Amino acid sequence: MFRTILVPTDGSAGARRAFAHAVALAERYRADVHTLAVDSADGGVDTTARLASTVEAADTTADVTQADRTGVAHEEILDYAEAVGADLLVLGTHGRTGVRRYLLGSVTEKVVRLSDVPVLTVRAGDDARVRFPYQNVLVPTDGSEQAAAAVDPATDIAATCEAHLHAVSVVDTRAMGTVTRPDVLLDQLKSQARSAVDAVAREASHGGVDSVRTAVQEGLPYRALLAYVDEFDIDLVVMGTHGRRGVDRYLLGSVTEKLVRTAPAPVLSVRAPDDAAQSTGTSATPE
Known part of the structure; x- marks a missing residue:
């Protein structure tokens, strides 16, 4: 690759x-x-x-x-x-x-x-965890096009290193209190998240990855992902993102940026093809 x-x-x-x-x-x-x-x-x-x-x-x-x-x-x-x-x-x-x-x-x-x-x-720093070959590769997903951009590189790296691939989707529960039936919405979001990680697992298996673990979690996405990195001793995080031009590029908030700054393991940021050309669009967990 x-x-x-x-x-x-x-x-x-x-x-x-x-x-x-x-x-x-x-x-x-x-x-x-x-x-x-x-x-x-x-x-x-x-x-x-x-x-x-x-x-x-x-x-x-x-x-x-x-x-x-x-x-x-x-x-x-x-x-x-x-x-x-x-x-x-x-x-x-x-x-x-x-x-x-x-x-x-x-x-x-x-x-x-x-x-x-x-x-x-x-x-850099004493708290950083930099190891190679990778043994555990994490690819967060919410089923979006931005998240999908990371699946091929994550699959290739995991297959090349004979590593375990972890597909994780985090359901952001911050808005649950503003809806009439939060339980119904939560079930729907969890179902969508399960479909997203299952799709990654299928693609990874077809790409030659022997070991794939899927998980659906709830909470603040970047915090949940950081906790997962620590719990499962992740060596590499592969995340889809989109680029920004003009004033927007100076605005914070993306999960990817927060993980780049705080994750102990290396983070591979991958732009979606359309975003590489247009630099537009938004996403939740992977971006």
């Missing part, structure tokens, strides 16, 4: 961890790796010098190409990804707590929102 992997790096500990993870993926998929250092046009931190040491420290059989550019980081990353035909971007990120986790601005967040190809974010 992955043939050309791009790893932007600034030489930080998080970037080095992302590079090591990308190399492990590249070796499994026999993919080429490109590393990119972007120096700011205003003469900020020189990242180019750090790039060579990151690559040299890696013990890998993958073909690694080094490049450097000057400019606005996320713009240069997306432009370079298109130029080399990258089909996966791997970036380091860090979790935030308190008020800071609700503030935008990081390069990784902008790339996740704007990239047309899947973006794998790898957390």
Whole structure:
């Protein structure tokens, strides 16, 4: 599935961890790796010098190409990804707590929102869980087109790594108190959720995944998914999402963004094909 992997790096500990993870993926998929250092046009931190040491420290059989550019980081990353035909971007990120986790601005967040190809974010920090090959892969779903975009990559990765695939749908119960018959609505939503995870299970089985676990849960989606990640020792979360342009890209709220920031395991964000072209639409659990 992955043939050309791009790893932007600034030489930080998080970037080095992302590079090591990308190399492990590249070796499994026999993919080429490109590393990119972007120096700011205003003469900020020189990242180019750090790039060579990151690559040299890696013990890998993958073909690694080094490049450097000057400019606005996320713009240069997306432009370079298109130029080399990258089909996966791997970036380091860090979790935030308190008020800071609700503030935008990081390069990784902008790339996740704007990239047309899947973006794998790898957390830094002592609480991060970064392991490969993956043993447990989670794909959240609500049956939407955005969620469906994640199923093929999740299936391919789980089959390639001989991992267990977990298909989970979370019924958001926050609106139950505003309807006349919350019990009837809850039953309907749970039935839809069950259909969604069963559909993922069928597709995964057809795609060569030997072990598939399905679950329907209730609660606040991102919190329920975080709890699931911890309970089942998930190594990778694969989620469908949609991109945003203009003012909307600065608005928070998506489940994917919250998991990118808080999940201990890496998160692979996958854009739906129509969204990659139009950047429109909404979804619940996966987005």
